[in-house]
Amino acid sequence: MNIEEYYNLKERLQSQNVELIAVSKTKSEEAIMSLYDCGQRHFGENRVQELVGKQDTLPKDINWHMIGHLQRNKVKYIASFVSLIHAIDSHRLLVEVNKQAKANNRVIDVLVQIHIAQESSKFGISPEQSMEFFTKLVQEQLDHVRIVGLMTMASFVQDKQVIREEFNAVTELFQNIKSKFYSEEESFRILSMGMSSDYELAMESGSNMIRVGSLLFGSR
Numbered sequence: 524m525n526i527e528e529y530y531n532l533k534e535r536l537q538s539q540n541v542e543l544i545a546v547s548k549t550k551s552e553e554a555i556m557s558l559y560d561c562g563q564r565h566f567g568e569n570r571v572q573e574l575v576g577k578q579d580t581l582p583k584d585i586n587w588h589m590i591g592h593l594q595r596n597k598v599k600y601i602a603s604f605v606s607l608i609h610a611i612d613s614h615r616l617l618v619e620v621n622k623q624a625k626a627n628n629r630v631i632d633v634l635v636q637i638h639i640a641q642e643s644s645k646f647g648i649s650p651e652q653s654m655e656f657f658t659k660l661v662q663e664q665l666d667h668v669r670i671v672g673l674m675t676m677a678s679f680v681q682d683k684q685v686i687r688e689e690f691n692a693v694t695e696l697f698q699n700i701k702s703k704f705y706s707e708e709e710s711f712r713i714l715s716m717g718m719s720s721d722y723e724l725a726m727e728s729g730s731n732m733i734r735v736g737s738l739l740f741g742s743r
């Protein structure tokens with residue numbers, strides 16, 4: 524994507540209040556800096572080691588998003604700086620994030636990942652389990668994590684109708700969870716869904732945070 528296309532996309536997203544996370548996994552620091560120089564400040568990575576390395580050398584005003592599956596034993600490496608963890612997929616992981624956030628004297632924002640896709644390879648809590656998951660969660664005192672919304676990935680299929688139905692289902696779930704558990708909390712407001720191939724559909728369904736890699740940086 525050239526600079527002009529990036530600015531056009533940014534402008535369109537801003538007018539719809541959608542946040543753009545530039546997914547920079549496997550991409551060089553030079554590639555990241557060229558987007559940084561256009562004003563991009565939110566970047567996403569899916570591997571802890573790569574994330575830590577890039578955070579260490581790149582400008583400190585970048586907001587780093589951990590978008591991939593996170594192992595509990597690796598939370599400690601990112602807890603001091605991570606801006607948003609997108610893929611909370613178990614209660615045990617959330618407890619560990621809380622513990623490491625406390626050790627770093629901070630509150631870490633997180634999203635709960637919902638598994639809606641047909642592929643079993645994708646992580647997350649199923650819609651069926653989600654009410655029970657949140658019921659348990661809000662009864663606990665996890666003072667160092669703040670649940671700010673949901674994240675999901677649609678099925679890897681061509682059929683737009685399938686993708687649309689999945690996004691719509693997660694938007695509905697988001698609204699249900701918000702009204703049932705977080706009606707008093709304005710901070711529960713992020714719906715992270717949509718990637719290069721399906722971000723338009725995701726936005727039509729109500730996404731307000733998209734995670735775009737290959738469209739910005741070229742294919743991996």
Ligand SMILES: *Cc1c(COP(=O)(O)O)cnc(C)c1O
Nearest residue numbers: 546569590718719734735736737
């Ligand atoms: C890689 C990745 C993306 C971005 O994918 P593109 O197709 O390159 O836009 C988004 N979300 C997650 C969780 C990813 O792992």
